[in-house]
Amino acid sequence: MLRRAPFPRPSAAAVDKARRLLERALGPSKVITSPDGCEAYAGDESDQEPVIPDAVVVAETPDDILRALAAASEAEVPIVPRGAGSGKSGGAVPVGGGIVVTTLGMRSIKEIDREELVAVVEPGVILGDFHAAVEAEGLFYPPDPNSLKMCALGGNLAENAGGPRAFKYGVTREYVLGLEALLVDGTRLRTGRRTVKGVTGYDVTSLLVGSEGTLAVFTEATLQLIPKPPSVATLLGLFDTALASGRAVSAIIAAGLVPRCLELLDAGALSAVRARGVPVDERAGALLLIEVDGDPASCEAAMERIGEACVVEGALDVLVAQDAAQRERLWEARRALSPATRAMARYKISEDVVVPRTRLPDLLREIDRISEETSIRMLSYGHAGDGNLHVNFLWDDPDAGPRVERGLDRLFRAVVGMRGTLTGEHGVGTSKAEYLPLEQGPELIELQRRLKAVFDPKHLLNPHKIFPRRGHGVC
């Protein structure tokens, strides 16, 4: 956990007022005010220190959210929307206190239209449940962040979540056709459309997706589905070094192949996997997990060409999953990586940087240098096809904070220097707010602040996220 200066909290009088208004508007069953009860809504899966909110609203309907927003506006306290709390950038942490409104109780899949390939959902639907429901209809919803068994669609939309399959299928935004959302002043907004195509007006839907809960609270989403690919094949390539695996990634893409996933695990990540009891060839210093989908014949042809590309680039071994159970085991190991990494040290920060994919070998070398220079253990894994790497810093010494900070700073500068981006799918939140000026010019940041003010002139909705504190940004 890194230390960040705390943000100001509302006055005791404002908190009292907010609690009174909430209890009057919503009744005691949907409002939590005890510190013990509120503590469960204090943190997320990021490096942001948890902050206990002053009140929690457990929303069951859009009207509950509306009432919570009205109380926040009247008492002038912050209000922070929250899904499952699985975010990785502090987006759901109420750093300025105030009210947390959780939409996790709004779990209805209102509609799955097989013919139109459209679904309508509430924000609290768990992604894994949604996958199961649409696949039972022969359909497919591609976004698949590794937290899929617990994360909520509302949070996925707020953060514009990605996942391994983004390489072929793109990220959450590409599947959001329309939204129902509430602005902090109580305005009910319906954006977008139900049809696949449509260019009526500005793309407010895309502006809201990925806005990290700072512009509006989602109450419903209309999502585009696609036909479920008839067949999937999974291949595992073992390499002696991450650099060799990076060359294989480049070769696969240069050959015009489009696997749906192209996942990389470096030597440190393999150790973590082995520590969880998954046997991986001890010679291997890197692993590629590659998946293709489509009709069976083209899957087979693609697997053959991918296997060849791996061998040409020096793979130690190439394994093809023979059945769904084997496939599932490979993915379990991959999905266990985040918790497995957490178990390896007392402190962990997981970064989420992206570089143009041909720069992946350069990034891997830079990570080695940062680890050496700061004496902080590092391991990396992620979506190599997209150039999107989760770079983990692991340490036990509580005094190592400044070294970690130095390493982070160097990592971010290297990434931006390679024309990359600070976050591929986790969002800026509080974790990277101070670094925003490294990537974006002051004109763009100022413009975004003004867009925020259109939606939320009093800065009550999830404040202190995305933008650096005035005068605090890294340059």
Next chain:
Amino acid sequence: MLRRAPFPRPSAAAVDKARRLLERALGPSKVITSPDGCEAYAGDESDQEPVIPDAVVVAETPDDILRALAAASEAEVPIVPRGAGSGKSGGAVPVGGGIVVTTLGMRSIKEIDREELVAVVEPGVILGDFHAAVEAEGLFYPPDPNSLKMCALGGNLAENAGGPRAFKYGVTREYVLGLEALLVDGTRLRTGRRTVKGVTGYDVTSLLVGSEGTLAVFTEATLQLIPKPPSVATLLGLFDTALASGRAVSAIIAAGLVPRCLELLDAGALSAVRARGVPVDERAGALLLIEVDGDPASCEAAMERIGEACVVEGALDVLVAQDAAQRERLWEARRALSPATRAMARYKISEDVVVPRTRLPDLLREIDRISEETSIRMLSYGHAGDGNLHVNFLWDDPDAGPRVERGLDRLFRAVVGMRGTLTGEHGVGTSKAEYLPLEQGPELIELQRRLKAVFDPKHLLNPHKIFPRRGHGVC
């Protein structure tokens, strides 16, 4: 041409000032002020009556645009960005007079990065030239509006252009990674990224794409490319009625097939094609033009299944293009439809509505009823896979305007009633501005007006587009 009340124009003094400022800043070679010279920049391909601008700036560099914006701001006259003028909703028509700034001279393809699958272009690049350049590198840029031989990428971005291949590949927005743009106050904005993935900050890029030249002037775009599909196959299905062809479309989609194009021509459109000398079986009252791409084996398998689906739904005939020349002839007929239709009557309006695709048969029936009720000849064609139909009204009688207006009104209400959208790819412009309230709620419209004000507080950049005049919107 429908009559619309003219918009106010700037005063003679303001126009004089603007012209003086432009000539001083840019020199006479880049500034046109004669009505004869300006006339070429008065109209587009929509039903919007042309309006001769007060001055035209022929920009060769971003600085030229900057100077034009400065002159417009100082003289307080409107400024309208323009690409090739092939737009279909009045987006480039300077309805409030003032300055037109054409970026058609900025035609550099600055970069095509084969390994990263990224291109960097100026706004004046002609789409067809860009297609040829990227395909020469083994790459592919899917958006393909039918005007591709003449339209400019800047205009494509401003309108979020689609085209037949959008069924599989999506529209322009999905290929725009980042933008350089100028705000009307001279701010240079750089949005987005160069990497495939990235969620840093709000998605200002998506907000600008499709904003119809009302928020900023593009000076550069970073576009995502994909590998060129190794093979393409084209099939033509002839049906006795459009309804039968609509059933075939539903059957193809229900079978989980994803052709890259699924184009429909109704009986009237076939007459237009025949009138251009393209022989089409006289029995046919509708035609589907279907294209698949991918590896040769899966193309062949898909074509077989699509052909079967057509036959099951009662196709009179199914033809497969045997070579690239045959394929090109089929597409030429399709692309000639817009001009062919124009030649069929003195007046033409081409609409661009979208309905959920299963409602296509209902829409086709409604179009017949509208044609009957208004005694206006109508023909339709378009992207059936997306439910996106170009509905054409054709008439010779100059006094038929009110009947056409009635037909349009009925069409739009029917479309919105089917949960469709007013425009799939042409934009709102002036053509549909009055109808915006049919589809969007007052809260969303008001929010968009406020977003516009963030970018352009004085309403100088392409005014009178998208939004209805105060008090004029259809309800």
